[in-house]
Structures are given as structure tokens and as C-alpha cells.
Amino acid sequence: MDRREFIKAAALAGVSLSTLGCLGTEKTPPVSSTAAPPVATGIASTTSPAYDLTIAQGTDPVSLLERGFKALGGVERYVKKGANVVIKPNFSVPRTPEEAATTNTVMVATLTKMCLDAGAKEVRVIDQPLNSSTPVLCLERTGIKRAVEQAGGKVFTYNGVRDAFRPVTFSGKTLTSFDYVKDVLDADLFINFPILKHHRGAKLTLGMKNLMGLVWDRRYFHSSDLHQGIAELAAFRKPHLTIMDAIRGITDNGPVGPGPIREYGQVIFGTDQVAIDAYAANLFGMKPQDVGYIRIAAEMGIGNIQWEKLKLQKV
Amino acid sequence: MKLSPLRYWRTLIPAATLLATVALMAKYTYPLPTYTEILLWYTRLDPLLLVSQLRNGGLPIWAWLPFLTLLVTLLVGRVFCGWLCPLGGLLGLLNSIKKNPPPDGLKKLQPYRLPWLIFLLTLLALGSGWALYFSPFHLLTEELSRIWLSQFPWMLLAIVLSGLFIAPRFWCTYLCPTGLLLGFISRWRLFRAKPPASCIQCGRCTKVCPSGAAAPEQAATKADCLLCGRCSEICPVGLFDIVRQPQAGANNSPAGIEFSRREILRAGTALLAAGAASSLLMKPTAANPLRPPGALEEDEFLSRCSRCGRCIKVCPSQCIKAMPFSSGPALFLTPYIVAREARCELTQHCQKVCPTGAIASLPISQTLMGLAEIDHSRCLGWAEGKLCLLCQEQCPQHAIDSDDKDRPTVRTELCVGCGACENGCPIDSPAAIVVKPQPTRRR
Numbered sequence: 001m002d003r004r005e006f007i008k009a010a011a012l013a014g015v016s017l018s019t020l021g022c023l024g025t026e027k028t029p030p031v032s033s034t035a036a037p038p039v040a041t042g043i044a045s046t047t048s049p050a051y052d053l054t055i056a057q058g059t060d061p062v063s064l065l066e067r068g069f070k071a072l073g074g075v076e077r078y079v080k081k082g083a084n085v086v087i088k089p090n091f092s093v094p095r096t097p098e099e100a101a102t103t104n105t106v107m108v109a110t111l112t113k114m115c116l117d118a119g120a121k122e123v124r125v126i127d128q129p130l131n132s133s134t135p136v137l138c139l140e141r142t143g144i145k146r147a148v149e150q151a152g153g154k155v156f157t158y159n160g161v162r163d164a165f166r167p168v169t170f171s172g173k174t175l176t177s178f179d180y181v182k183d184v185l186d187a188d189l190f191i192n193f194p195i196l197k198h199h200r201g202a203k204l205t206l207g208m209k210n211l212m213g214l215v216w217d218r219r220y221f222h223s224s225d226l227h228q229g230i231a232e233l234a235a236f237r238k239p240h241l242t243i244m245d246a247i248r249g250i251t252d253n254g255p256v257g258p259g260p261i262r263e264y265g266q267v268i269f270g271t272d273q274v275a276i277d278a279y280a281a282n283l284f285g286m287k288p289q290d291v292g293y294i295r296i297a298a299e300m301g302i303g304n305i306q307w308e309k310l311k312l313q314k315v
Numbered sequence: 316m317k318l319s320p321l322r323y324w325r326t327l328i329p330a331a332t333l334l335a336t337v338a339l340m341a342k343y344t345y346p347l348p349t350y351t352e353i354l355l356w357y358t359r360l361d362p363l364l365l366v367s368q369l370r371n372g373g374l375p376i377w378a379w380l381p382f383l384t385l386l387v388t389l390l391v392g393r394v395f396c397g398w399l400c401p402l403g404g405l406l407g408l409l410n411s412i413k414k415n416p417p418p419d420g421l422k423k424l425q426p427y428r429l430p431w432l433i434f435l436l437t438l439l440a441l442g443s444g445w446a447l448y449f450s451p452f453h454l455l456t457e458e459l460s461r462i463w464l465s466q467f468p469w470m471l472l473a474i475v476l477s478g479l480f481i482a483p484r485f486w487c488t489y490l491c492p493t494g495l496l497l498g499f500i501s502r503w504r505l506f507r508a509k510p511p512a513s514c515i516q517c518g519r520c521t522k523v524c525p526s527g528a529a530a531p532e533q534a535a536t537k538a539d540c541l542l543c544g545r546c547s548e549i550c551p552v553g554l555f556d557i558v559r560q561p562q563a564g565a566n567n568s569p570a571g572i573e574f575s576r577r578e579i580l581r582a583g584t585a586l587l588a589a590g591a592a593s594s595l596l597m598k599p600t601a602a603n604p605l606r607p608p609g610a611l612e613e614d615e616f617l618s619r620c621s622r623c624g625r626c627i628k629v630c631p632s633q634c635i636k637a638m639p640f641s642s643g644p645a646l647f648l649t650p651y652i653v654a655r656e657a658r659c660e661l662t663q664h665c666q667k668v669c670p671t672g673a674i675a676s677l678p679i680s681q682t683l684m685g686l687a688e689i690d691h692s693r694c695l696g697w698a699e700g701k702l703c704l705l706c707q708e709q710c711p712q713h714a715i716d717s718d719d720k721d722r723p724t725v726r727t728e729l730c731v732g733c734g735a736c737e738n739g740c741p742i743d744s745p746a747a748i749v750v751k752p753q754p755t756r757r758r
Contacts, residue, residue, distance in 0.1 A: 094660070130708065130709060130739075131632070131658065131660060131709075131711075131735070132738070132739075133632040133633065133634065133656075133657040133658060133660075133738075134345075134631050134632035134657075134660050136345055136631055137345065137631060137660055137662070140345065140346055199708070200704065200707050200708065200717065201702065201703075201704035201705070201707055201708050201717075201721075218705075219705065219739075219740075219741035220741070222695070222701075222702075222703040222704070222705045222741050223695055223701070223703060223741040223742075224701075225701070225702075226701075226702050226703070227702070253713050255708060256708070256709075256710070256711055256713075292702075
């Protein structure tokens with residue numbers, strides 16, 4: 001680090017600290033004692049100004065992201081210069097963007113570009129598609145590889161890539177020791193970027209369910225206690241930011257699709273995983289309490305299930 | 316017309332066909348570029364493929380291609396073998412490196428060539444795709460797909476060694492069924508290469524001829540002439556002529572077969588041997604394997620499949636594998652799916668590259684590779700009352716229903732047998748949901 005870089009970094013750190021001080025009144029969701037706090041070394045600030053959830057409304061993916069981040073105070077608030085950013089969208093099924101069963105490709109590419117423009121060193125977009133032997137189908141049909149690489153990011157699928165995982169421990173009822181994606185553990189900024197869609201087994205796949213793409217052995221979750229496992233996984237490593245693609249999504253035949261599509265015209269930003277999932281479940285037309293992992297996560301104190309009581313910022 | 320010394324061309328063009336075949340095989344990936352269809356059309360030049368198709372019904376629309384090959388062969392002989400065959404291209408390359416004329420002793424094997432061809436053609440007619448395996452396009456792509464999967468290409472090695480140490484075109488002139496068929500037809504060819512009139516019987520042409528066809532003592536080259544032009548190049552007195560000469564000399568009667576008692580006996584033995592072999596090569600010993608989507612019903616499938624390995628190469632999930640030797644001679648090398656190792660993604664790429672139609676183009680809605688069956692005594696949903704439903708999550712056909720207790724059931728009217736459920740099931744050896752191959756493959 002040369003002198004100039006040092007000064008820049010120091011100045012930035014100062015600004016971040018002062019911002020944090022000014023915003024001392026923000027609500028922080030209750031954190032379970034078992035949950036590891038997010039390591040925020042690379043983040044300028046994860047605090048949201050005066051609202052719990054920021055909801056951008058519309059249909060244009062680029063404008064939705066831009067308006068959302070503008071309301072949050074700019075992407076620069078999250079991305080520190082030189083940060084390693086990891087984005088976990090949902091491209092786990094081989095569907096085209098029109099089929100609305102994967103996170104909007106344009107938004108993922110746009111977010112990649114925004115992070116890089118804000119000074120991120122590297123943006124890795126990762127998932128472990130369901131069809132474990134053929135992630136190339138998902139990469140091709142969603143078009144995510146092409147789009148993200150054009151934006152300057154990198155796309156990885158970790159199916160069968162043993163080296164991409166690291167053993168971790170957690171003191172949960174279901175999760176004790178398991179293997180988790182290294183990239184996320186080492187990331188300066190980890191953004192969960194799910195899509196709101198139907199899921200036959202878990203009823204809905206939302207933000208917390210999306211994190212299942214980060215574990216080596218998903219079979220374990222299904223053979224132990226799926227909902228408990230998902231909730232504990234969400235507590236294990238909280239994303240610094242969750243962005244829920246609720247522009248449009250399938251309302252049946254999930255997760256694989258294709259299925260009937262409903263337009264919600266929203267993108268939800270926030271740091272409270274439970275609140276976001278609860279809000280999205282309601283949007284879908286379900287009671288959040290009826291989705292096992294949302295209820296359990298709320299009971300564990302990971303976040304606030306009563307989204308009605310939260311302060312929503314609509315832009 | 317003079318046979319020009321074709322120096323570079325006789326190596327370059329056949330080598331290019333080899334290169335093109337390798338390049339097209341390399342492009343057998345997901346997504347499949349449309350131009351790879353060239354390999355399909357290229358393969359159709361082989362008249363032996365047409366013979367196998369005749370067994371299964373009328374003339375295909377591409378029948379003009381093999382007829383073109385036959386026509387060209389009737390005109391000028393084995394120009395396909397010498398110039399267009401990719402395996403010939405490989406052997407031609409080797410011959411440019413090591414110039415070894417066929418040893419005299421090989422001639423002893425000549426009487427067995429026709430019985431071998433009769434044997435293979437009879438096998439083909441009786442319904443074993445094995446005969447096609449030995450034809451160049453199928454054998455070469457099968458070996459190439461092995462190389463891609465890091466398996467050892469034994470056959471290719473054997474052919475290369477035969478080219479280096481027995482004779483440059485030993486494979487082409489003694490074993491290749493397509494080559495033997497064209498060589499047989501070539502006996503009636505209209506135009507033949509012939510030494511110049513001032514031939515001094517120096518015998519140099521016989522030393523460079525890779526197929527042992529140069530015969531200065533005779534009026535024209537023999538039926539195995541590949542038209543490579545090496546004789547014309549080496550000849551000290553002038554260029555060889557290409558003359559219109561439908562009848563060869565007395566020692567080389569057009570048909571080339573003297574129907575002696577011995578010849579008839581050999582042909583009869585070949586027929587009987589084919590009959591005996593067919594019972595071995597057509598009756599599968601293993602249980603019905605899970606075939607790629609669109610595969611014909613088992614008997615029909617085995618009669619068509621040439622074991623060319625292209626479906627194995629193109630499969631994006633690499634779920635298609637070659638059956639092992641232990642599965643018996645009838646099934647050995649035919650493609651099958653082990654769903655527990657990888658599931659079929661129903662991209663239908665295998666259908667697009669299959670040269671024989673053993674894997675037919677069939678809409679997914681009509682496909683029936685197998686049907687999933689749940690073992691209720693071991694399924695987590697049924698036996699332990701757990702919410703698992705991984706099979707349901709994986710199923711691309713929405714063929715798994717669940718009841719209010721999260722227990723899965725198979726909707727057999729929707730299941731195609733792709734193996735996604737069996738592949739995903741958290742219960743091991745065997746999975747609690749297993750695809751049972753179906754004898755009827757079309758809905």
C-alpha cells in the first residue's frame with residue numbers, strides 16, 4: 001500500500017465510522033446467541049438509514065436496482081474499495097429469464113457492474129445448480145455467465161468442486177458440522193440475491209432457502225430436518241445485504257418450473273433476512289408463519305417476522 | 316488421362332478429413348452447434364450404414380449419398396477409401412512417415428476377405444449393430460469419445476500398429492467392412508490406373524503402393540487401388556494412365572471370385588458363423604439397461620446401434636456411458652445410463668447426433684426410458700415421516716406428487732425415466748426411488 005492508498009483508506013474508514021455514529025438509532029434485529037455476526041471488514045456500512053426494508057417498485061430491472069440503492073444511500077455504502085464481493089443469486093434451475101424461475105439475469109449483471117464501479121476488487125457470482133452434474137445448462141439458459149462476465153464479474157458453480165468448500169461448525173439442533181462455500185466465508189461483502197418463487201417441498205423459496213446453494217451436502221438437509229436446517233443455515237452466516245427479486249416469479253411447479261408466472265413488480269432490499277422472507281411470503285399470498293423456516297428463524301431470533309410493523313421505504 | 320503425381324494432396328486432403336472429424340467431435344458439447352450436423356452427413360457417405368438402414372425399412376432421404384459413393388467406386392474404384400475416409404486419412408499420415416510396402420505373406424489372407432465381409436453383412440442383416448462398429452466413421456468416433464473420457468483407445472492403437480508394422484492399409488484392405496465392400500465393387504470399375512506402355516517391370520510401384528494394388532505385370536492396378544498416385548510419382552518411365560477398361564486382364568476377372576468349391580465352402584462357413592455369432596451378439600445377457608431418451612426398443616436398438624460413442628461424447632451431463640465388457644458381447648459398448656451417477660437432462664442432444672437412428676428423435680412427451688418406483692420401506696417421507704421430497708424438487712417433469720404428509724408418489728403418466736429423482740435421493744445403495752427401464756419406449 002503506498003501513501004496515497006493509505007490516506008484514501010484512512011479517510012474512507014473515518015467517513016464510515018462517522019456515518020455509523022450518526023445513524024446510531026437504527027433498529028438492529030435481535031441476534032441469536034448462536035449466530036456468528038457477519039464479518040464486515042470490507043463493508044463501508046451495512047446500516048440502513050431509517051427504514052427496515054427498502055422496496056423498489058417497477059418492472060425495469062436496471063432502474064429498480066439503481067433506485068433501490070439510491071434510497072439505501074448508494075452502493076458505495078456497502079462496497080469498500082478493493083473488497084471481495086460475493087453474490088449468491090438463484091440460478092439453480094435450467095430456465096430462461098422469461099420463465100421466471102431464476103434471479104433476473106440483467107439485475108445480477110447490473111449489480112456486478114455497480115459493485116465493480118464502486119471499487120470492488122472482484123465480484124464472484126456463485127451457485128450450485130440443482131441438476132448437479134450439468135451446471136452448464138443453467139449457465140447457458142439463464143444467460144447469467146455471459147451477462148456477468150460482460151459486466152466484469154466471474155461466475156462459478158461449485159457442484160462437485162470439493163476445494164470450494166471448507167468444514168465449519170455450528171451449534172444448532174440440525175447443523176453441527178458441515179461444509180460451506182469458502183468464497184462466502186472469505187467475502188468482504190456477501191449479498192444474497194434470491195428470487196421469490198414457488199417450491200413444492202418447502203412451499204416457497206426465498207432468501208434463507210437460497211442459502212442452501214452454499215452447502216456441500218444438501219441431501220443432509222432433506223434427510224434431517226429441512227426447515228430447521230434452513231433457519232440454522234441462515235443464522236450461521238448472515239448476508240450483509242439481501243436483495244429479493246420479486247419482479248416476476250412462478251407460482252406453481254417450483255422450484256424447477258416452468259410454471260404460471262405472476263408479476264409482483266418489486267425488488268426488496270434489507271439486512272433482516274426474516275423480515276424480507278416474511279414480506280415476500282405475504283406478497284406471494286401466504287402467511288409467513290406457514291412457511292416452516294421463516295417461523296423457526298423468527299423463533300430463533302434471527303429476524304423480525306412481523307413485517308407489518310416494520311418501517312418500509314417504497315421507491 | 317494421366318494419373319498426376321498427387322504429392323501433397325494425397326496426404327493433405329485425407330488428413331484434413333481426419334482433422335475435421337476430430338474438430339466436429341470436439342464440438343459435440345452443450346449447446347450443440349448446428350454445423351456439427353456435417354458429421355452426420357459425412358457419416359452417411361458410408362454404404363454400409365445404408366445397408367443397416369435397409370433392414371429397418373425403406374430408403375432414407377439421404378440414400379443418394381451412399382449411392383454417390385457406390386457410383387464413384389464403380390467409376391474409379393476406392394477413391395472414398397483413399398481420399399475421403401478419416402481413418403484412411405490417419406493411416407495415410409502414418410504411411411507418409413513410415414513407408415512400408417505390404418509384405419508378400421499377406422496375400423495368403425486374401426481369400427478370407429470375402430468370407431469376412433459376408434460374415435459382417437449377414438450379421439447386419441440378422442440384426443446386430445456390431446458389423447457397423449468396424450466401419451471407419453463409427454469406429455473412429457467411438458475411439459475419439461474414449462479419448463475424451465480419458466479411456467484408452469485400444470482399437471485405434473491396434474489399427475495404428477497394424478499400419479506401422481503389418482502394412483500401411485492392412486486395416487483398410489483386410490478388415491474394414493466398408494473398405495472390403497467398396498473393394499469388391501471396385502472390381503467392376505470403369506476406369507483404372509495403368510502403368511505407362513513403356514513399363515520396364517522395375518517393380519518400384521509395388522514398393523510404394525500402400526494397399527498392394529500396384530501390379531505392373533498385369534494390365535491395370537488391382538481393385539484395392541486407392542488412387543493415391545504414389546505409383547505414378549515413383550515411376551521412372553512416365554506417368555500412369557487412367558484408362559477406360561471395365562474388364563481387367565485374364566488373371567483378374569471382373570468379379571474376381573472363382574466360384575471354386577473351396578470359395579463356396581468359405582462363403583458358406585462365413586454364413587453359418589454369422590448365424591452362430593448372431594445368437595451370441597444379439598441376445599443380451601444382462602437385464603434391460605436404462606437407454607438414452609428416444610432409444611428404440613431393445614432388439615431394434617441393438618440391431619441399429621453401431622457403438623459409435625457420439626451420444627456418450629455429446630451428453631452434457633455425461634450420464635450416457637458405454638456398457639462394460641462384463642455386460643456381455645451383445646451389450647458391450649452400447650450406451651446406457653446409470654442414473655445414480657448422473658441424470659439425463661433431456662437435452663435430446665444424443666438424438667441429434669445418432670447416425671443410425673438407434674436413438675430416434677422423439678418429443679419428451681412421448682419418451683419413456685423408464686419409470687420411477689419408490690421403495691416405501693426406505694423412503695424418508697414414507698418410512699420416517701420426514702419432509703424430504705428431494706425427488707420432487709429434482710424432477711423436471713413434475714411427475715412426483717406429494718400428499719399432505721409430504722409423502723411422494725410417482726405420476727407414471729408424466730414420468731419419463733430421466734433419473735433425476737434417483738440421482739438426488741438422499742438414501743444410498745440403492746436410492747429409495749429407482750428408475751426401472753421400460754421395454755416399451757414410446758408412449
